[in-house]
Amino acid sequence: MKEKNIPNNYNTLSVEELTNLADKIIEDLENQKDLDVSIEKYQKLLKLNNIIEKKFKDNFKNIKEKTKENVSKIRSRKNAKKAK
Secondary structure (H helix, E strand, C coil): CCHHHCCCCHHHCCHHHHHHHHHHHHHHHHHCCCHHHHHHHHHHHHHHHHHHHHHHHHHHHHHHHHHHHHHHHHHHHHHHHHHC
16 A cells, blocks of 8 residues: 555544555555565554544443433433422
């Protein structure tokens, strides 16, 4: 994969897009003979991995917060029904 094929701002990509890029880099690494090129690609792969991990953590945090809000709403509705 050439440098120009990899976007400069990984953060704008979805997890699926980042995963596809990582898969392509892994495939290239498996077929690479030149160690210098392999090192560059491996560093890009590490960067992608870190960004994917961060996105998963952010998504988990958002899901956790939304779930907490929904549980609170459900509890308050149940408490309101019990009070009647």
